[in-house]
Amino acid sequence: MKHVVFLASAGVALLGIGLSARNPLSQTAMPAPLAQAARTAFTQAPAPRAAARPAQPSSPTMVAAEQTRLVTTYCATCHSERGKAGGLSLANFDAMHAQEQRTVVEKMIRKLRAGMMPPPGAKRPEPEAIAGLTAALETRMDEFAASNPNPGWRPFQRLTRAEYTAAVRDLLDLDVDVTPYLPADTQAHGFDNIAEAQSFSPTLLDGYLRAASQVSRLAIGDRHASPTNATYRVLQTESQMGYVEGAPFGSRGGLVVTHNFPADGDYVFKAMLQHTISGELFGNTSIATAGSDELLEISLDGERATVLEVPATMSDATEQGFVIEAPAVHITAGPHKIAAAFVPRFVGPVDDLMAPIDHTLVDLRIGTGFGVTALPHLQDVVIEGPMTTTGVSDTPSRRRVFQCRPTAPGEEMPCATETIRRLALQAYRGPVGQADMADLMKFYEQGRKDGDFESGIRMAVQGILANPRFLFRVESAPANATGPYRIADIELASRLSFFIWGTVPDAELVKAATSGTLQNTATLEKQVARMLADPRAEALAMRFGAQWLRLQDVDKVRPDGVLYPQWDQSLTESMKRETELFLASLVREDRSVLDLLNADYTYVDERLGRHYGIPNVQGTAFRRVALPEGRRGVLTQGSVLMMTSVADRTSPVQRGKWIMQVMLGSPPPPPPPNVPTLDATAAAQDGKVLSVRERMEQHRSNPACMSCHRVIDPLGLALEHFDVTGQYRIKDNGVPVDANGEMYDGTALNGADGLRRALLGKKDAMLNSFTESLMTYALGRRVESFDMPTVRAINRDAAKHDYKISSLVMGIAKSQAFRMSMPGPTPATTEAAGARQ
């Protein structure tokens, strides 16, 4: 009972870690020889006891010997010492000693919960027996965890690109794109914030220094800014025939950007237009036919700055090429919305030979011929300057930073001290000591010496942004700690804030932490509830949800332009936005996690509505719509369907793999080496064109492939009614789509709806996958086998609240893993071979 005393003294409730009375401890007390005898006896018994009992599937009353017998009978034939199927031997499995091999047991639980084992075709015990075994194994693991608490450990985290951006926004009211400075975050275990994967390198440090320098200059303004040019590009995959969100109403194509101008001064805009390979302006036929030049308007915060003519005669052979330059414009410092868009002068019904072609630049040759209405497309816009600077005007960042202004030399120091302390308090997310302030004031003085009061503040801001207190989420450890300990309140505040908001804590959270009550469960609950109600909780959708669903993978797929001329980049953007808005609605409305599968609504703009066949959606604004029959939840969202396709065909394997990995938390093993791709399979046989399904069936006729693919493929094939772009289809390659199949456990999978129902039947696996991922993201470390009891406990608790998002977030926030830590491993230093000076 020693641990209980410890925990009580630490003031931590044992949350959800199942110490409940329904777990009969007596079973585990069976002495080993007896268990051996029981095992022998049960091996010969014809009917397992659990199977004979009526419906009590999750009853954990199966005795250890029977658990062992089930495993020996049904699993150990393949998972033998010699066979080691999946690299696992269960030959010597003994349920009595399950706690000694928790990783193996958790693996078993995972496969059993998802219904994946025993595999299709193998002999299976009665479902009740499987359920009984699973429950018994879980109980044993949960009990062991309850008496051996382990909150886990991870090295300290550093801010990800996204967290850095959000923190700068909160701190300085400045939106910056940090991708030119900070290296891309490494994804591990599905997320970008995993401490172990966050390595250090001089490149990273160099990036931090450059970011601190640039961000501080943008925030304060830089009256000595030297001219540079910034290029904004429109992707060639983007159609420019329609209206671009944010551009002046009625305009066509172009781009809209928010550019941070470093100082008041003159800036030059240059626009470059798309052209054909023969050196002619793309779209010149149409303007020549219309008889009037196309016009490109450049606007500043919605006001016309200049209008440029785009003559049909533009050509590669002239000095000017395809660049048009606008006269210099005086612009004040700070962020301004710049739009470069065409003024339509060629409006009316057209009767093209080919339509629709949304992927307008798929073949540049259509830009100069007849038959397709092609209009000029913008390639990029360059903003060059400042050519001359006249000062630095008021900006949102300056208002945020300069909350006092010295009016006499004597006021400079007090105002500087106050400003710097305020910023450092928020940036460092904790107390700012005398030494910290002394460091920052040194920077202030250095800057002040080189310039004025503002230069001093700027230099201090640079110092704050480059400081490890800002960049790293270092947590203190009690000296000589040997076991689990409670983390400091102020550090818990940071964990909560980065978990729920993806940014630094606000004043109220810091206040709760400094008053020393945050570890108090009631206060913690109150703060979590408050944070979830705050708009910043959107980060759970944008950061956690999007990464969990792998939304970033959508960008890796560009559908083949010939097969899918109706696709263009803006469709991809709309799909991503749809999923983000949908996830945000789950958080905002505190919906059930199961709505990921079940929701009968989504968000579309005109483009996506047209794509899905949802009528009466006009304009670029997204709105909530009811889904038609056949589409439900995320499984039928364009983003998910497209990211699991390849350029020219759907990939039932990738779709099946995605479902197993994301929805069931149990990814298939990687394919063996030297497997030919599906593309190597003939696309036609005996003169007959084959559908993707037919090609796959040929392809996987190899028995070595079959064992995994009979599990993976049917899941993906159930979505065959949706093409690469997520559009509904009834034929593939001219062959009627067949979306029927059987799940690995024999459940019928008829189309997307059948798949959804089959997955709901595995809801425990899906909930465990969700919570495990949420916990991975919240902790910034991989969820280990010793964490799985916590995951299950959170889900058991959440069941009482219909699996609402808040109940799962709350469960994690209150878990030991989140509120506690323990000493990390002892480091050892090695000298690498070939060391040099």
Added chain:
Amino acid sequence: MLITKRHLSRRTVLKGLGVTAALPFLDAMVPASTAWAKTAAASKVRLAALEMVHGSAGSTAYGIKTNLWSPAATGRDFDLSPGSLAPLEGVKQHITIVSNTDLRQAEAFTTPEIGGDHFRASAVFLTQAHPKQTMGSDVRAGVSLDQLYAQRVGQDTPIPSMQLCIEPVDQAGGCEYNYSCVYTDSISWADAETPLPMIRDPRTVFDQLFGVGATKEERAQRRREDKSILDGLTDSVTRLKARIGAADRARLDDYLEDVREIERRIQKVEAFNSSGQERELPGAPVGVPDSYDEHVRLMFDLQALAFGSDITRVFAFKMSRDVSGRVFPSTGVTTGFHNASHHNAREDRIRDFAKINQYHVSLLPHFIEKLASMKEGDGTVLDNTLIIYGSPMGDPNVHNHRRCPLLFAGHAGGALKGGLHIKAADGTPMANTFVDVLHKLGQDDASFGDSSGRLDLNAVQDTTAAAD
């Protein structure tokens, strides 16, 4: 002047943790499986791989006859004056010309590939591999020579390799003939499926190499700021370390090594500046210059500076883009580059096209002479550099990839003699020269791309035998 990277010499390992060797950004171009010990001992020879598109006038039947690219004689005594290589006369002793090699991987293998040469050739030049015809995201070629080398030696320098270009690119979308634009836009491939983006803006190159700032004073100012911030970091870290666990302390020690590395780098830059060489590039470029020569020269200056200060040892430089219609006014030819390349086998138009080739070649001595003027040890930076200049096309009029323009410059640490013209046997893959390039760079690869052997770049041929 050698700047070593700390994680070669000393690495803190956290026991019991599956620490992923995750390297960010530029570092990530190097696979985690690189044998560190091996690379640490590797040479410090620099490699600059320059690509020009559209082949040459000298690859046509008429051009071969009239020596518009390759000189008539092989061996050491050859005359450059008749053709496009004439501007290299002054740096002849540093040049190794290899004529008559083919780039068969750039040819069409299947019917749909016919005609798509412009949109596939650039991806072949440094990979010597046949690109997969696709407009989608499933692109595939091979690892490029520069990346293969960077993956082995790049970690010895602050920046493993850099990729530069001149013409604007579009990393997304289709080009023509069902080829993704990445095949046209990049010559560097980190592996068969990963083309690397190329930087067009000299300012970006400059900032990445030397730090931010338009003037010497501004850069000095920023360096001063960075230095004081780095000074302060050590104290901050010491305070942090007092209250954290041992493993996290070790992690902060790793970070402190980076702090010292950046401090060392700043010192190197300052030492380099006080050596007087920086005056050759007084201000950071604003951005992309309007004129082609100015842009190319600026890119050469940046490469020379980076080589001289050992900030990186590998550059890939794409000097044009297929089907570019740029007019080069100083050539006197008013036809655009691509149209001029389709000379219809007319002698006058082939001669016009040769003028464009000559103009491009005339930009090289600036780079070669600059490297030759930079002292290093007993010799010059050029002695420790190997430059490849070539094109993945032969006769552009018919889009063939035979008898492609190819030459080498520099001495690869003494391994490459120079002052030589080698005529390869008919049908020799260009890749055979790259196998020898790898040897001259201290690597022991037996093959590269579609190589069928190794062509020794120091082989002095019997003039009469080779001339037939």
